[in-house]
Amino acid sequence: MNKRILFDVIGILLIALVVVVGYKLSPMLLPKADVTVQPDPACDLQHRACAVELPGGRRVELSSNVRPVPMVKPFAIEVTTAGFEPSRVEVDFAGVDMNMGYNRPLLAAQGNGRYAAEATLPVCITGLMDWQVTVLIETGSERIAIPYRLSSGGPH
Numbered sequence: 001m002n003k004r005i006l007f008d009v010i011g012i013l014l015i016a017l018v019v020v021v022g023y024k025l026s027p028m029l030l031p032k033a034d035v036t037v038q039p040d041p042a043c044d045l046q047h048r049a050c051a052v053e054l055p056g057g058r059r060v061e062l063s064s065n066v067r068p069v070p071m072v073k074p075f076a077i078e079v080t081t082a083g084f085e086p087s088r089v090e091v092d093f094a095g096v097d098m099n100m101g102y103n104r105p106l107l108a109a110q111g112n113g114r115y116a117a118e119a120t121l122p123v124c125i126t127g128l129m130d131w132q133v134t135v136l137i138e139t140g141s142e143r144i145a146i147p148y149r150l151s152s153g154g155p156h
Contacts, residue, residue: 033136033145045069045133045150052146058083060146062091062135069152071123077105079135081113088138089115096130096149104136121152128152 035055043050049063058081065076079089093103100122107115121131129152137144 034142036145039146039148045148050148060135062148069150071121071152074118074120077117077119079107079115084139086137086139090136092134092136093121094132096132
C-alpha cells in the first residue's frame with residue numbers, strides 16, 4: 001500500500017514538472033508580441049524585399065539573397081531597421097498547413113540597422129509549402145511581430 005502511494009506521488013510530481021517546463025518554454029515556441037504589424041499582402045518575398053512602417057516613424061524590411069527562396073538549400077535572410085535599434089532580431093519559419101519543426105534563426109547585427117543569418121527550409125513531401133515567416137524584434141521596451149506569407153516549392 002505504501003509503495004502505491006509513493007508511485008502516485010511520484011506520478012503527480014512528474015506531471016507537475018512537465019506542466020512547469022511547458023509553461024517556461026511556451027514563450028519560445030509561441031512568442032507573444034506587444035505590437036503586431038501586418039505587411040502589405042501584395043508583397044511577395046519570392047520576388048522582392050518587403051518593408052513595413054511601424055508606429056513612431058520606424059521601418060523594417062525583410063529580404064533574401066536568393067529568389068525564389070529555395071527548399072533544403074541554405075540562403076541568407078536580412079532584416080534592415082530604421083528609426084530604432086533592436087536588441088534581438090529573429091525570423092520564425094512555420095509551416096501553415098503542416099508542422100515542419102522549430103526553425104527560428106537569430107540574426108546577427110551587421111551594423112547600420114542590418115541583421116543577417118543563414119536559414120534553410122525543409123522539404124515538404126508534396127513539394128509545395130506555405131510558410132508563415134514572422135520577423136520577431138525585441139527592443140528594450142516592446143516585442144514586435146511582423147507575419148509574412150511565403151509559398152515555396154512551386155512555380156514562381
